[in-house]
Amino acid sequence: MNTYYAANLLIYAGIDIIACLALNLQFGVTGIVNFSFIVFQAVGAYAAAVLSMPPDTANGGFQHYIGGYSLPFPAPWVGGAVAGGLLAIPVGFVVLRKLRSDYQAIALLVLSVIANTVITNADKFLGGAAGISLVPPPLSDVINPNTEPYEYLYVGITAVCVVLALVVVNRVVNSPYGRSLRAMRERELAAAAIGKNPVQLKMTIFIVGGVIAGLSGAILVGFIQVWAPSVWLYPETIILFAAIIVGGRGNNVGAILGALLVPVGFEEVTRLLNNNASIANLGPPGLIPALQWVAIGLLILGFLWFRPQGVRPEPRRIFEGGPE
Amino acid sequence: MSSTLTAPTDKPMLVANDIHRHFEGMHAVDGVSLDVIPGKITGLIGPNGAGKSTFMAVLAGTLPATSGTIVFDGEDITRMPAYMRARRRLVRTFQLPSEFAQLTVLENLLVAAPTNRGDSLFGALMGKRYWIEDERRLVGEARSLLKRFGMSAKESDYAGSMSGGQKRLIEIMRALMLHPSLLLLDEPMSGVHPKIVEEIQYYLQDLRAEGLTILMVEHELHMVERLCDTVVVMAQGKVIGSGTMTSLRRQREIVDAYLVG
Numbered sequence: 066m067n068t069y070y071a072a073n074l075l076i077y078a079g080i081d082i083i084a085c086l087a088l089n090l091q092f093g094v095t096g097i098v099n100f101s102f103i104v105f106q107a108v109g110a111y112a113a114a115v116l117s118m119p120p121d122t123a124n125g126g127f128q129h130y131i132g133g134y135s136l137p138f139p140a141p142w143v144g145g146a147v148a149g150g151l152l153a154i155p156v157g158f159v160v161l162r163k164l165r166s167d168y169q170a171i172a173l174l175v176l177s178v179i180a181n182t183v184i185t186n187a188d189k190f191l192g193g194a195a196g197i198s199l200v201p202p203p204l205s206d207v208i209n210p211n212t213e214p215y216e217y218l219y220v221g222i223t224a225v226c227v228v229l230a231l232v233v234v235n236r237v238v239n240s241p242y243g244r245s246l247r248a249m250r251e252r253e254l255a256a257a258a259i260g261k262n263p264v265q266l267k268m269t270i271f272i273v274g275g276v277i278a279g280l281s282g283a284i285l286v287g288f289i290q291v292w293a294p295s296v297w298l299y300p301e302t303i304i305l306f307a308a309i310i311v312g313g314r315g316n317n318v319g320a321i322l323g324a325l326l327v328p329v330g331f332e333e334v335t336r337l338l339n340n341n342a343s344i345a346n347l348g349p350p351g352l353i354p355a356l357q358w359v360a361i362g363l364l365i366l367g368f369l370w371f372r373p374q375g376v377r378p379e380p381r382r383i384f385e386g387g388p389e
Numbered sequence: 390m391s392s393t394l395t396a397p398t399d400k401p402m403l404v405a406n407d408i409h410r411h412f413e414g415m416h417a418v419d420g421v422s423l424d425v426i427p428g429k430i431t432g433l434i435g436p437n438g439a440g441k442s443t444f445m446a447v448l449a450g451t452l453p454a455t456s457g458t459i460v461f462d463g464e465d466i467t468r469m470p471a472y473m474r475a476r477r478r479l480v481r482t483f484q485l486p487s488e489f490a491q492l493t494v495l496e497n498l499l500v501a502a503p504t505n506r507g508d509s510l511f512g513a514l515m516g517k518r519y520w521i522e523d524e525r526r527l528v529g530e531a532r533s534l535l536k537r538f539g540m541s542a543k544e545s546d547y548a549g550s551m552s553g554g555q556k557r558l559i560e561i562m563r564a565l566m567l568h569p570s571l572l573l574l575d576e577p578m579s580g581v582h583p584k585i586v587e588e589i590q591y592y593l594q595d596l597r598a599e600g601l602t603i604l605m606v607e608h609e610l611h612m613v614e615r616l617c618d619t620v621v622v623m624a625q626g627k628v629i630g631s632g633t634m635t636s637l638r639r640q641r642e643i644v645d646a647y648l649v650g
């Protein structure tokens with residue numbers, strides 16, 4: 066296993082962990098079925114890209130996008146996080162205020178599809194279907210990105226972001242505020258009857274989750290240096306939901322485990338199978354990626370049927386000094 | 390100056406005026422007016438489907454009124470959302486179990502406390518040290534309620550695993566954590582063990598002695614007789630009579646409509 070491969074794996078793991086922590090906060094803890102989660106990661110990536118890139122007239126003007134501010138790190142990442150949060154405001158305002166929660170899920174799914182279609186077809190806006198390429202890696206003016214130390218550096222910055230995200234979600238989930246979120250998830254009307262404002266709670270968590278998702282997108286685009294509609298199709302959200310369901314809804318450790326088992330694990334297994342020539346040549350081309358979707362579907366169904374609480378269930382809170 | 394002439398306790402705490410609530414042409418509540426006098430327990434009785442629960446929901450704001458006005462503590466709250474009414478100490482319970490199933494019994498009580506510094510995004514992000522004192526105080530308060538209702542041993546069990554009667558108690562305790570000034574109880578005794586019924590009854594009397602005002606729907610007429618200072622009778626969405634239980638028993642049409650048969 067070479068360094069590049071190890072770094073690659075760690076960075077992807079970090080990004081998936083951050084995304085899963087955010088989705089767990091929204092879905093596992095608060096009960097918002099955010100089927101457009103990947104759009105928030107995407108907007109963070111686009112924002113970080115155009116903030117860090119020069120105007121599109123550079124590089125011979127072969128691609129078209131708005132902005133181009135050549136901002137130094139960490140401004141593009143902060144911008145990506147802010148963009149995720151900002152997007153959550155209008156979306157939450159339309160979707161979370163009035164609709165019933167099952168309709169919310171459908172509305173968010175539709176939004177994900179529409180957003181992808183619009184960005185694909187608006188080719189002057191964010192590169193259209195071809196997307197944006199040559200996104201400068203963070204700190205590339207300080208240290209050569211094609212070196213081993215840079216790989217370590219990127220792993221390091223990603224790890225810092227993972228810790229940051231973990232501290233935020235842990236503090237929220239394990240606080241009295243997190244308890245209010247869980248109560249609302251359990252029974253919204255009763256929560257309102259004891260003074261909780263469901264719309265405000267959901268809006269807040271939608272925005273917090275959007276910020277964290279945006280950050281994950283910024284980290285991802287800084288690493289892969291390209292961004293296009295094909296990497297944020299709505300099924301990507303389903304993979305993250307699978308991770309939360311497998312790991313354990315409402316449990317942050319479960320979300321981390323889920324991130325490692327599902328998105329990271331599946332990518333790795335697929336890659337290994339594809340690398341093995343005798344397996345990769347079985348059946349028609351594209352069979353293994355297709356089977357990956359079948360496997361994810363079966364995984365979700367299997368867990369919902371046999372272990373709906375996931376590998377690590379939501380912890381039962383026991384207070385000191387009680388009886389027994 | 391004139392306010393000193395009328396005893397403040399005689400001024401109604403809540404005035405509901407000509408409340409209507411329709412469900413697609415079905416007049417569940419059909420022009421109900423009612424005053425709730427502070428420091429007293431008002432009973433609301435009537436046959437099944439009379440509209441009692443619907444009326445309580447309209448008062449608490451969990452259902453909007455089709456028309457009519459509600460004034461609480463001198464403020465028109467007709468259009469106020471339920472959570473704001475709860476923060477103004479107008480608190481309801483539900484006729485059907487409404488516990489937070491995946492929270493423990495103790496958490497069901499704690500979550501209702503209105504004064505926890507950790508119960509905001511900011512407070513949560515500040516970390517445990519910022520709110521732990523509030524939390525400790527509230528755990529103490531919640532535990533003394535649990536003790537009073539004989540549920541101490543259950544504090545760490547999930548509320549969803551409790552019996553129907555225990556869920557009812559959890560809901561009453563949860564409402565009390567809000568320190569209500571007006572408590573709306575929808576059949577608080579149904580499904581509760583007789584021993585606990587007595588406990589609830591004493592507790593409600595204590596609370597009234599401490600100045601809490603209660604409006605309660607109750608089917609058990611002996612309980613109504615013992616607890617309630619005045620009783621309002623509803624049938625088919627309308628108020629058909631009110632007064633003390635003794636005076637109501639003398640009114641023929643009320644007896645016919647509800648008290649017997």
Ligand SMILES: Nc1ncnc2c1ncn2[C@@H]1O[C@H](COP(=O)(O)OP(=O)(O)OP(=O)(O)O)[C@@H](O)[C@H]1O
Nearest residue numbers: 412415417435436437438439440441442443444484
């Ligand atoms: N959400 C609703 N949609 C349609 N009809 C409703 C709804 N809620 C209540 N009703 C109807 O309104 C009428 C009054 O119901 P409500 O529950 O207020 O009666 P109640 O006096 O509390 O009866 P009970 O003693 O059985 O609890 C009933 O006929 C009921 O079917």
Ligand SMILES: [Mg+2]
Nearest residue numbers: 441442443484
């Ligand atoms: Mg009822």
